[in-house]
Amino acid sequence: MAKKGDWVRIHSVVLKAEERTAKLPDDTKACDLEQWTKGFLTEDAEIGDEVTVETVVGRMEKGTLIDDAPYYDHDYGHFVPELIEVDKVLREEMAEIGGIR
Amino acid sequence: MALAKDYASVMGRSNDIQKQALGLDYAEFETSPIAFDYDKLMTSTGYTLEEVNRVQSQFGVGNTPLLEARNITKLARKYAKPGYGARIFIKDEAANPSGSFKDRRAACAVYHAKKLGYKGVMAATSGNYGAAVASQAAIQGLKCIIVQECYDSHGVGQPEIVEKARKCEALGAEVVQLTVGPELFYSFLSILEDTGYFNASLYSPFGIAGVDTLGYEIVQQCREKLGKDPDMVVCTTAGGGMTTGTARGVRMAGCDAEIVGASIDLSGLSMASDVDFNKKSCTTGHTGFGVPYATDPDHSDVPRSAARPLRYMDRYVTITQGEIMEMTEMLAQLEGIERGPAGQTSLAAAFSLAQDLPEDAILVVSETEYTGAGKHVQPQLWFAKQNGIDVRLGDPKDEVPGKSVVLPASPALFQYKEADIDHFRQSLIKKAVKKAGVKPSDSDLEFLAEETKTDVDFVKATLEENGLL
Numbered sequence: 001m002a003k004k005g006d007w008v009r010i011h012s013v014v015l016k017a018e019e020r021t022a023k024l025p026d027d028t029k030a031c032d033l034e035q036w037t038k039g040f041l042t043e044d045a046e047i048g049d050e051v052t053v054e055t056v057v058g059r060m061e062k063g064t065l066i067d068d069a070p071y072y073d074h075d076y077g078h079f080v081p082e083l084i085e086v087d088k089v090l091r092e093e094m095a096e097i098g099g100i101r
Numbered sequence: 102m103a104l105a106k107d108y109a110s111v112m113g114r115s116n117d118i119q120k121q122a123l124g125l126d127y128a129e130f131e132t133s134p135i136a137f138d139y140d141k142l143m144t145s146t147g148y149t150l151e152e153v154n155r156v157q158s159q160f161g162v163g164n165t166p167l168l169e170a171r172n173i174t175k176l177a178r179k180y181a182k183p184g185y186g187a188r189i190f191i192k193d194e195a196a197n198p199s200g201s202f203k204d205r206r207a208a209c210a211v212y213h214a215k216k217l218g219y220k221g222v223m224a225a226t227s228g229n230y231g232a233a234v235a236s237q238a239a240i241q242g243l244k245c246i247i248v249q250e251c252y253d254s255h256g257v258g259q260p261e262i263v264e265k266a267r268k269c270e271a272l273g274a275e276v277v278q279l280t281v282g283p284e285l286f287y288s289f290l291s292i293l294e295d296t297g298y299f300n301a302s303l304y305s306p307f308g309i310a311g312v313d314t315l316g317y318e319i320v321q322q323c324r325e326k327l328g329k330d331p332d333m334v335v336c337t338t339a340g341g342g343m344t345t346g347t348a349r350g351v352r353m354a355g356c357d358a359e360i361v362g363a364s365i366d367l368s369g370l371s372m373a374s375d376v377d378f379n380k381k382s383c384t385t386g387h388t389g390f391g392v393p394y395a396t397d398p399d400h401s402d403v404p405r406s407a408a409r410p411l412r413y414m415d416r417y418v419t420i421t422q423g424e425i426m427e428m429t430e431m432l433a434q435l436e437g438i439e440r441g442p443a444g445q446t447s448l449a450a451a452f453s454l455a456q457d458l459p460e461d462a463i464l465v466v467s468e469t470e471y472t473g474a475g476k477h478v479q480p481q482l483w484f485a486k487q488n489g490i491d492v493r494l495g496d497p498k499d500e501v502p503g504k505s506v507v508l509p510a511s512p513a514l515f516q517y518k519e520a521d522i523d524h525f526r527q528s529l530i531k532k533a534v535k536k537a538g539v540k541p542s543d544s545d546l547e548f549l550a551e552e553t554k555t556d557v558d559f560v561k562a563t564l565e566e567n568g569l570l
C-alpha cells in the first residue's frame with residue numbers, strides 16, 4: 001500500500017482511440033493517447049486505484065496509481081560490437097597518418 | 102463557471118490561451134494576409150544583442166569554448182585533394198548549464214516570463230530545451246512544467262527522451278509524458294490554461310534572439326584566436342532556431358561566412374506514427390522537423406515563428422544516422438571529448454564539407470550537446486537493434502531510415518548530401534500563398550523573397566509555374 005504523501009507515478013488516458021480526431025497515421029489512430037506524471041499521493045491507496053497527486057509545482061492531477069517508488073532504469077545499453085570495430089578503424093586510419101596511438 | 106476541458110473546447114480556445122501565455126499580441130506584426138514585419142517582431146521585445154548577452158551572462162549561459170578539432174581535421178585531410186581540408190572548430194555548447202545551446206533560448210524566455218510576472222513556465226519539448234527551461238527556471242526562481250512525447254503505445258520510451266525527462270526532474274521540473282501524437286498540444290494548452298504559466302515557446306522572438314549571441318561569439322572567437330573570420334558555419338537544423346539565430350549573430354558581427362544547415366536524413370519515417378516512433382536513433386536534428394519547419398515555419402506553438410531558417414541558410418545538407426553515430430565515436434576517440442549524438446549532426450556534415458574547402462579555410466561547427474545514459478551512441482544503437490534495425494558497418498549511402506543504421510566502414514565514406522534548397526524555397530512560397538488564399542501584392546512578393554533569401558523574380562517564377570499569380 002502507498003501512503004498519503006508518498007512520491008508516486010500515475011497514468012491516464014487523455015483521449016481514447018475513437019476520440020482522436022486529429023490528422024493521424026492509421027497506426028497512431030488505433031491507440032489511446034496516454035499520459036504519465038508524478039507527484040505526492042493525497043490519500044492512502046493501492047496500485048491500480050484512481051488517485052489524485054500533487055505534482056512538484058503544486059498542481060492536482062488525477063490518474064491510476066501505477067508505481068509507488070518510481071525510478072529511472074535507462075542505461076548505456078548492451079554490448080554493441082560494431083562500435084569496437086569502428087574504434088579500431090579510427091585508430092588504424094590515424095596511425096597511417098602518424099596520428100596519435 | 103468552470104471551463105469545459107474536453108479536446109474540442111480547449112483547442113477552440115487555443116488562440117486566447119496562447120495570447121495569455123505569451124504576453125504578446127502577434128496581430129500588430131501582420132502587414133497583409135501573407136506578410137508580417139519580421140524585423141519588428143524581433144525588435145519589439147527589446148532584446149538587443151547587448152541585452153541578451155547581459156541576461157545570459159547573469160545566468161551562466163554562453164561564452165562557451167571554441168575548440169579546434171585537430172585530429173579530426175587531420176583525418177579529413179587524408180581523404181581530401183592535396184591542399185584541401187579546412188580547419189574544423191567546434192563551439193562546445195555542452196558547456197552551458199544544462200548541456201546544450203538551448204540554454205541561450207531558455208535564459209531569455211524565462212527572464213521574460215519573470216519580468217512579466219508569471220509564476221511559472223511551460224514548454225512542449227522532448228528535446229534538450231526541456232532541460233534548458235528547467236535549469237533556467239531553477240536559476241531564476243520560477244516553477245516549470247515540461248510536456249514531452251516520450252512513449253510508443255507499448256509504453257516503450259525512446260532512451261534519449263527518457264534521459265531528458267530524468268534531467269528535467271533532476272532540475273526541479275514537473276514532467277508530463279505522453280504517447281505519440283500531435284494532440285500533445287491539447288494537454289499542453291489545457292495545463293497552460295489551468296496554471297496561467299508562461300509559454301516558453303522555442304519559437305518566440307526572445308527565444309531566437311537568445312541564439313544570436315552564439316553566432317556573434319563564434320565570429321569574435323575566430324577573430325581573437327585566428328585573426329580572421331570563419332569561412333563556413335555549419336548548424337544542426339530541426340525547428341530552425343539554431344540556424345536562424347546563429348546566422349543572425351554571424352551577420353551582426355559583420356561576417357559573411359557561408360551558412361550551412363545540416364539535418365539527419367530520416368526521410369520515409371512518419372513523425373506522427375506510433376510504429377515509426379522508436380525506429381529512429383536520433384530524436385532531434387532530423388529532416389522530420391527540419392523540412393516542415395523550414396518550409397512552413399508558422400505551424401509551431403506561436404502564430405508567427407521567429408525561427409525562419411530559409412531567410413539565412415545558403416545551403417542545406419543531410420547526413421545519415423550512421424555517420425552521426427560514428428562521428429560521436431570519433432570525437433571521443435580522437436579528440437577526447439565525449440558528447441551526445443544528436444549534437445554531432447553538424448560535425449558529421451562538416452567532416453566532409455571541410456574536404457571541399459582549402460586548408461587555410463576556417464569551418465565552425467556551432468554546437469555540441471551533453472551525453473549521459475540513454476543519450477549516447479551505445480544505448481541508441483542497442484535500442485535500434487532491439488527494434489529490428491540492422492546495425493552494421495558499410496557505406497552510409499545504403500542506410501534506409503527505419504530499417505538500417507550504417508556506420509561508415511571507413512571515414513573516407515562520410516559524405517554529406519546536398520539537399521535541393523531551391524525546392525524548399527519554392528515550397529515555402531507556395532504554402533504561404535495558398536494558406537493566405539489571396540493574390541500576393543508587390544510588397545508580398547518582396548516579403549516572400551526575404552523569407553527565402555531569393556529575389557522577386559524567383560518568387561514570381563515559382564508562383565507563375567503553379568498558377569498562383
Ligand SMILES: Cc1ncc(COP(=O)(O)O)c(C=O)c1O
Nearest residue numbers: 229338339340341342343385470
Ligand atoms: C543539441 C541540439 N542541436 C540542434 C538542435 C536543433 O535546433 P533547432 O530546433 O533550433 O533547429 C536541437 C534541438 O532540436 C538540439 O537539441
